[in-house]
Amino acid sequence: MAMTRWTRRAVALAGLVAVGPAWAQEAALSEAATQPAKGRVTWRESLRFTRYELSDRTVDEVVVNTRLTLGLNGKLSAVLDMPLVNRDDSLDGSRDANGVGDLRLGVKWRFWQDDRGAIETKRLAAFGGLRLPTGTDGMSSGGVDPYVGLVYTMVHGRHGVNAAVRYTLTTDGDASPLAAGYGGDDLLTLETSYLYRLSPSAYTADTEGSLYAALESFVDYETNGDAEWRLAPGLLWEARRWAAELNVILPVARSVDERARTDWGFAAGVRVLF
Secondary structure, eight states: OOOOHHHHHHHHHHHHHHHOTTTSSOOSSSOOSOOOOTTOEEEEEEEEEEEEEOSSOEEEEEEEEEEEEEEOSSSEEEEEEEEEEEEEESSOGGGOEEEEOOOEEEEEEEEEEEEEETTEEEEEEEEEEEEOSOSOTTSSOSSOEEEEEEEEEEEETTEEEEEEEEEEOOSSOOSSOSSTTSSSSOEEEEEEEEEEEEEOSSOOTTOOEEEEEEEEEEEEEETTSOEEEEEEEEEEEEESSEEEEEEEEEEEEEEOSSSOEEEEEEEEEEEEEO
């Protein structure tokens, strides 16, 4: 007997609940209008490698970041980022360094949500917080830097889209920054991501996880005129209580004079919902 429309919707809903109630096509590196439910915690451990180019040398940086996200209620969450940093300078071994990076404390408020079906949703969230000068010398902006942003998320069947804008007010700044937003200038960041569910083609009650192809885009513009655009293609696996992600980071266009330029990089991570 053919499935009725309502039966198909019920099966799709059961599959969605079984696969990813916490993140629902949340990209690896860019912001999304998602958060854990009230009282739940998401632990996210990520490793990111970036090779930076300067005029006379390269610097390889590895950042291991621990992110804890606590659902305060159905619409509000709190976020803590705790990075560890290691740098390898090609010019002089005495420039090599490792230590802690700047802590980030933030909140996210999903103020609008429109669910049209089991796997059809649109959401808007505002977020903001502080970057604190807890980093080791040379790995910190040196100031208490507030940031604010807005993010839109849409899931339509096998497709997912996220788009975010973020503004960081830099109150101090490193004299020789590697990354955008760590000098003495403010930073405007535009983030977009597109995810396509490769498997399964349709959810069933037996679905254990979903595999996505992802393409993320990042544009950094600093108030000194430096600008850089990067793309990050990747893969994402989402299950009910955990997810794994892998991305390659590639520069597309750049006009940078006051800091290092991104050569290439990659990122890998895992998320667990408690």
